[in-house]
Amino acid sequence: MAAKKDPAKLVRQARDLIEEFNRVVLDDAGELSAPALSEATQALKALVERLPQAFEQTADVLELLAKNDKVAVERGDVKTEVATTAAELRTVAADSEQLGKSLANPASALFLMGGR
Secondary structure (H helix, E strand, O other), X not given: OOOOOOHHHHHHXXXXXXXXXXXXXXXXXXXXXXXXXXXXXXXXXXXXXXXXHHHHHHHHHHHHHHHOOOOOOOOOOHHHHHHHHHHHHHHHHHHHHHHHHHOHHHHHHHHOOOOO
16 A cells, blocks of 8 residues: 655655745845844754654654565665664654754744844
């Protein structure tokens, strides 16, 4: 049974929206305000704070698929490759969690800035 929604498509949509955000910020730089940047940064922080769960769940599902013998690899042992990949995904989850924490200070500082 196929997934109801394509997870890769959802992530590509998020990627494309971030790309659009990057263009808008540069193209409209003269028209933006500190409060607008604050709101955008708060939203980026919320996005980043959700990444650890996404990576953890990806690792969990990969392990579940392997357990149910639904993973094949081109080279090496399936169990080893899955364990290594899942561990790497969990490392990325921890790294992205730290990124979310690192965004707290600039997000707070921007929140306190007004526009002129």
